[in-house]
Amino acid sequence: MTPAGVPADAPVGALEVVRAGALSTVQDLGRPGHAHLGVPRSGALDQPAHGLANRLLGNPEGAATLETTLTGCAVRSHLPTVAVVTGAPCPVTLDGRPAPWGEPLRLPAGSVLEAGAATYGLRTYVGFAGGVDTAPVLGSRATDLLSGLGPAPLRDGDRLSFGTRRRRDPLATSPIPSPCPAPPRELVLPVVPGPRADWFTPAGWRTLRTGDYRVSPAGNRVGLRLEGPTLERAYDGELPSEGMALGAVQVPPAGLPVVFLADHPVTGGYPVIGVVPEEALPAAAQAVPGTPVRFVPAD
Amino acid sequence: MTGPSAVPPVTVLPVGGHGLLVELPTAEAAEALHAELLRRRRTGTLPPVREIVPGARTVLLEGLAEPRRLAEELPHWRVPPLSRTGGTAVRIPVRYDGPDLAEVAALWGLSEQEVGAVHASAEYRVAFCGFAPGFGYLTVLGAGYEVPRRASPRTRVPAGAVGLAGAYTGIYPRSSPGGWQLIGTAVDTVLWDPERTPAALLEPGTRVRFEPVDSAGTPIGDSADPDIPDPDIPDTPSGSREPR
Known part of the structure; x- marks a missing residue:
């Protein structure tokens, strides 16, 4: 819908995409409050990691970062700036030399910062002082892959701009210890039953709680797809279209649950057996394909 | 169908810890409830909510700090019938x-x-x-x-x-x-x-x-x-x- 964030006639941006990686997008807090118009929330899937990048840089919480997928990305800054890599841990290099993950880095003009393939986890965030600046759509710079709002996914050679930096030097602020969570052996997702748990048989609900699920490679920013036992329905057919919440565990006719992430459709007709609380979704967004998944009743 | 004076049954279903799905007997009732929710939000008499998403026969409320009280009250609301003349088409x-x-x-x-x-x-x-x-x-x-x-x-x-x-x-x-x-x-x-x-x-x-x-x-x-x-x-x- 909206083409690349930088109009063709704008001055060339200072941030050059050297290697876009498998899927790198601009992300921020998203567009809450527009679901009734058919607009998904979108925004960074791992909000704590995205927010940590902004805090380490002294950015406002609404600043945009780059969200990469599995293979990282490399960018050249044509202006001196400060950047940080958070989210899925990965080897970080600055002009080919190893640099720390999770710590603000001074980038001289013309230097190349590379976030390598994730050591574990899926989505790495690369933040810059002042944030990545693109034309906001409904108050957000987030790329929404379902509805095509926001800047297109990055391609090699793209030029983006930096936002206005705050006056204080981010490196002068007291460093925050970088959390480096251990790689989870399994993804445990709390689930609150409803609103359509009654569309499944008691056996179907039991299957959800006890079944051995794995993260499917078919997942994306719309939803975490799962492989494993199918859930038995009490009724066939579809519901009249109804609102879908973030974290909804929707069950299409094939019977395998999908956990809705930030770019999920706002209405739908397949029954939602339960809802995963928002706090558990960042971990879901970092679970690589093949990760075992267990649903547990939420307290 | 119940008689015209009866309060139509409203079902309030949980959506995670911070959401409610309100199900109504007809599309018309869902539209009327949606209009009433917007009116209450405008007048500041609805608790803060991130999304109000109407469906065919439902309204989803997402991002409520404490949905329980609203879930209890909602079925007892007096919802005015849908206005067919408000605003311009x-x-x-x-x-x-x-x-x-x-x-x-x-x-x-x-x-x-x-x-x-x-x-x-x-x-x-x-x-x-x-x-x-x-x-x-x-x-x-x-x-x-x-x-x-x-x-x-x-x-x-x-x-x-x-x-x-x-x-x-x-x-x-x-x-x-x-x-x-x-x-x-x-x-x-x-x-x-x-x-x-x-x-x-x-x-x-x-x-x-x-x-x-x-x-x-x-x-x-x-x-x-x-x-x-x-x-x-x-x-x-x-x-x-x-x-x-």
Whole structure:
């Protein structure tokens, strides 16, 4: 819908995409409050990691970062700036030399910062002082892959701009210890039953709680797809279209649950057996394909 | 059906720890509750909520700090009947030239020309949105005017295409795949423009009238021609329909 964030006639941006990686997008807090118009929330899937990048840089919480997928990305800054890599841990290099993950880095003009393939986890965030600046759509710079709002996914050679930096030097602020969570052996997702748990048989609900699920490679920013036992329905057919919440565990006719992430459709007709609380979704967004998944009743 | 004086049953279902799905017996009741929720939010008498998302027979409330109290109170609300006269109707010129016109005409037992006339004779309301930003599900055509989706969806429907599915009319805000039966093309109408405020021409509750135009964009006849069969508008409970 909206083409690349930088109009063709704008001055060339200072941030050059050297290697876009498998899927790198601009992300921020998203567009809450527009679901009734058919607009998904979108925004960074791992909000704590995205927010940590902004805090380490002294950015406002609404600043945009780059969200990469599995293979990282490399960018050249044509202006001196400060950047940080958070989210899925990965080897970080600055002009080919190893640099720390999770710590603000001074980038001289013309230097190349590379976030390598994730050591574990899926989505790495690369933040810059002042944030990545693109034309906001409904108050957000987030790329929404379902509805095509926001800047297109990055391609090699793209030029983006930096936002206005705050006056204080981010490196002068007291460093925050970088959390480096251990790689989870399994993804445990709390689930609150409803609103359509009654569309499944008691056996179907039991299957959800006890079944051995794995993260499917078919997942994306719309939803975490799962492989494993199918859930038995009490009724066939579809519901009249109804609102879908973030974290909804929707069950299409094939019977395998999908956990809705930030770019999920706002209405739908397949029954939602339960809802995963928002706090558990960042971990879901970092679970690589093949990760075992267990649903547990939420307290 | 319960009598007109009875309070229609309202079911409140949990959606995680911070959401509620309110299910109503009719589409009309869902629209009325949605209007009431917006009114209460405007007047500051609704607890803070991130999203209010109407559906066909439901309203989803997402991002409530403490949904329990609202869940208890909501079934006891006095919800005024839907106003059919508030605000001005959005007028959308339509060329009735869609590729499925013949099929819809056969389903309705009318000529192709009459399909456009019938379709343009009613006033619609946006019941809810979805599928794409700015895509509204418009209601009013009643029993006898339902059409099935196409057996195989088109891979590309052009922006502005006016389609029918089930009891709904919709206008594609941009080109996309789609399975609705296409009867026309909206002329000079931008459904969705994020640069515009508001970005969406149609939002839940918006009233809509279609005006038939010819290939040059000139209005055709009078869409309120009394010779044209009136779409079968279902009766509404408790005399809520307001005089014209």
